[in-house]
Amino acid sequence: MAWGLFQILMISFFHLIKLSSQQETSFVYETFRSQENLYLDGSATVLPNGLLQLTNASDHQMAHVFYKDSIELSSSKPLSFSTHFVCALVPQPGVEGGHGMAFVVSPSMDFSHAESTRYLGIFNVSKNGSPSSNVLAVELDTIWNPDFEDIDHNHVGIDVNSPLSVGTASASYYSDIKGKNESINLLSGHPIQVWVDYEDNMLNVSMAPREVQKPSRPLLSQHINLSDIYPNRRLFVGFSAATGTAISYQYVLSWSFSTSRGSLQRFDISRLPEVPHPRAEHKNLSPLFIDLLGFLAIMGLCTLTGMYFFKRGKYAEITEEWENEFGAHRFSYKSLYKATKGFHKDGFLGKGGFGEVYRGKLLLSREKAVKRMSHDGDQGLKQFVAEVVSMRCLKHRNLVPLLGYCRRKHEFLLVSDYMTNGSLDEHLFDDQKPVLSWPQRLVIIKGIASALCYLHTGADQVVLHRDIKASNIMLDAEFNGRLGDFGMASFHDHGGISDSTCAVGTIGYMAPEILYMGASTRTDVYAFGVFMVEVTCGRRPVEPQLQLEKQILIEWVPESRPTMEQVILYLNQNLPLPDFSPYTVGISNHSSVLIDAASLVASRSWSAASSATNSP
Template identity: 85%
Template sequence: MTWGLFQILMISFFHLIELSSQKETRFVYENFRSQDNLYLDGSATVLPSGLLQLTNALHHQMAHVFYKESIGLSSSKPLSFSTHFVCALVPQPGAEGGHGMAFVVSPSMDFSHAESTRYLGIFNVSKNGSPSSHVLAVELDTIWNPDFEDIDHNHVGIDVNSPLSVGIASASYYSDIKGKNESINLLIGNPLQVWVDYEGNMLNVSMAPCEVQKPSRPLLSQHINLSDIFPNRRLFVGFSAATGTAISYQYILSWSFSTSRGSLQRLDISRLPEVPHPRSEHKNLSPLFIVLLGFLAIMGLCTLTGMYIFRRSKYAEVTEAWEEEFGAHRFSYKSLYKATKGFNKDGFLGRGGFGEVYRGNLFSNREIAVKRMSHDGDQGVKQFVAEVVSMRCLKHRNLVPLLGYCRRKHEFLLVSEYMPNGSLDEHLFDYQKPVLSWPQRLVIVKGIASALCYLHTGADQVVLHRDIKASNIMLDADFNGRLGDFGMASFHDHGGFSDSTCAVGTIGYMAPDILHMGASTRTDVYAFGVFMVEVACGRRPVEPQLQLEKRILIEWVCDCWKRGSLLDATDPRLRGKFLSDEVEMVMKLGLLCSNTVPESRPTMEQVVLYLNKNLPLPDFSPYTVGISNHSSVLIDAASLVASRSWSAASSANNSP
């Protein structure tokens, strides 16, 4: 009898534990004067009237409001919840309105990674569509964005891990009286009711004006398994909103939520706080004040006209037909000027062959690098267009991402992602910087090989970089190599040939065949070979100040190999901390790629296989034809560069 009683007590005990884990979450805010259990972030604030204001009249801001306690759904009980809230989206007088807002379900209240404008303060470019986002949102969107397949500028959408809605409909409600859908203008400024119900893997969204009861038919019904989106059932609910260049005021007037549909508390619509509307009319003014105002207006107009002319000249930009064809993102000069604090010397990163590079911060706290290039006639335009067009459609983890561009008067500006560890040549040749270990160098070499293989074979067209060298390799936060500076790039169809016969590049990296046949994938391979030897040896390709036998890096490495002491050429700063077979493989592969006979060079696909040890190196020696004797190559390259400089100077002197 005692044992039976004990069993009953234990069963009851575990049942109570199970019930406590399924505790219902329920709350209601008739207004927000009491902010208990609310987390406010960004521009979100509570007005004295009890209105919860998400955004105001400021550009590029985000707001988040969450109920602080997680709704804590049980793993043994199907997910379900219901919410009812009243909101208002109020445009500024005379404006078309801004970006919308959304009801959000997420395992975290931290959206510091999100972006404003079209991402509604929820998503960003890098995680757009990623299952790791773990976000469900019901958006009230007042901007038409074709990138996200929006149907209009006044719609409701269901978003799962992406602003590309899985369910979407123009804002409307089903009128039970008329038996049809009635459209709703989200930006009318009047309070609107929204219901979101989830039960049995079905998400229903309904909306209606405040004077109308909940419609019998939902606006959206979408089959969604939230268990797939949220493997961790510790979830938070709330709201997100954002503004961009377009703005509007976004308010939440009241809010009710429950994890049990039947126990959702009703909102008292009759007691809603009043929604403020920005005034567009002027108060009556006295005649004296009007006269004074008119005088000041004339004086101010003259001043403003002068300032406008000055500022327009300062920020004037140029637009050309090719921009419409290629459609890369264009930044305003003003935004880049502000991001770099007027191209302040404190943000100066360095000077390259085509201009100066500055560090900047965009309004979204995103760090950028801005390359500022001078207009140099048609050639300058070609180099600028080449870089924009090349990088617009190239996506590879070892390429520097191009974010956009700007053209102003006689300047070109390219905006790319900021690489916090600078360029590779700084770490190889600046003895003030920490020494790159051999594993780091090998990862960089493999990464650039992969990027170059992609340019030659993986992109829509064959892309010739034509200026591969250590100073054009950038290092990200994890010291991964990123190939950048596509100012000399050219491209052609697969199976075709480059129409670029102009020999360009940097002395020491220029293949001999480029002087006679122009650029090709083989000339890129040659430059990459020199680059590999440069990384292993920690020396520049040409150093005139050294002894004659050491001046040309490739020949010196060949001489070391001939003496049976190839490892003597290794960077002394490595202090022997490397795997000998890896260093020898990289040096020999570098010599093979920089063979003066073009047909003897491997393709970049083969180079990647060699580096990953998926293919053994072919048999060759330092005495193999084309491996050594690079002196004549450098002499020809130097002569070509000198003749190009003389021709450019003559053209400039003869130009009107």
């Protein structure tokens, strides 16, 4: 037992000897007139007044300054250090400021691998982000570089083995007097104090102007385990800078360092050396050169003025008092112009009596359809206002959702959701479009019937659409029908009487009584009936090129009625269905391929299943 106690005492004794031999490292440079224990390379130099200059007004420079003696960190004690330095970054007059500078902790003073461009004299492309870099840097960065995810052109960052900062903040300091952060311009040319403290795996960075004491709150706090970065625990500390093509003068005025925070030596801020500020060069200019500059200035001003008025006219808009309640839905013409790439032909979707439609994509949104209508006097304005009013008060899954509008001097613009499958009439009459099956047609008809019922009975006011037809039905991605184009719509209160006495609509869809009684919900129903026949037969209500008795679809349908005996035979599939073709009964070839016994059976079975589901 005595021998074991003796061993423990001996081991403890040797540990004490080892710890006592590892002294703390501490030094201070009030000025740099004495270059003792300093290693300088690149453009780094000490000026006669004691300033340590890293870079000057030359491009593609690189500079490093290190304390020559390495810092041996004890393996038995937690790694810690504190440093306080004063620096100044001075821009060259008339030239964009440089890339800034950095305080560096590294296991080596050899940075021959670094590039003199945007890597602060520390990193290069091949070692960018590589753990073999083994560098901790606190950067004072005066260039915004999106490649490194910089937040702005005036920030402080903590870099670990990479120029991509693990912690960053805009340059500022906490004012204990005002109780808030005050910004600091790194490129002001004035002296800036910086403190870097590392203890208990926490790195704190603080900064303040020359006349302000160390703030009570750090600017940056980052948890970092330096033992993982420096397993050998042998370090060098110093400064690094590079210019690339963005140049500035970079100075260190004073520097203090210690491996013990409590032993950090202070220096007299009031005795800092003066920072030189370069002056802009003035050259005597010849009168001819001055006249030429004046002429160019006048021409440039005239050009800018012309461009201003051109753009102002290009994007000019009109606003009236009645639009105030719709202001939230108004788009700027400039945004719509850019969304459609100047209404480029590549985004052209179609043209009709209402105008042209273009596809466009607004910022951070899905594709939209932009309807561009020419100004057509009072009638055009009435149609436009009807569309805008419908945008505010009508919401239904089978209506084309109108999102907003824009007005210009000679045109109106309406913005709606982009319907992937275009208009219904394209699928009925265009041989290049896919043929709609009977179930698809039935779903479309039911959807439009639901929308029309909503307009007549479910909306806040009775809405008469007055222009129901296949070309005003849009198809979404699932081929659901959506009723659009409310340019001819009229509104009246429930229980009231419509004051729409003028006969508007499209020939072939207009009910006979509309000429002497005006529009009503019944005239919308008549147009819907024509629409149903149009979808079923796959031909337009009026076909002037056909024989006289077949030109009007509705007149032809009473004329082509079968006998009830034939009806029963058709329903029982005891008699083949008649041959439908444009040459015999006025049906289009595009849709006749669907009208066969198999399709009829499928449609009837589908309809029967639907009826059974909805029946009591």
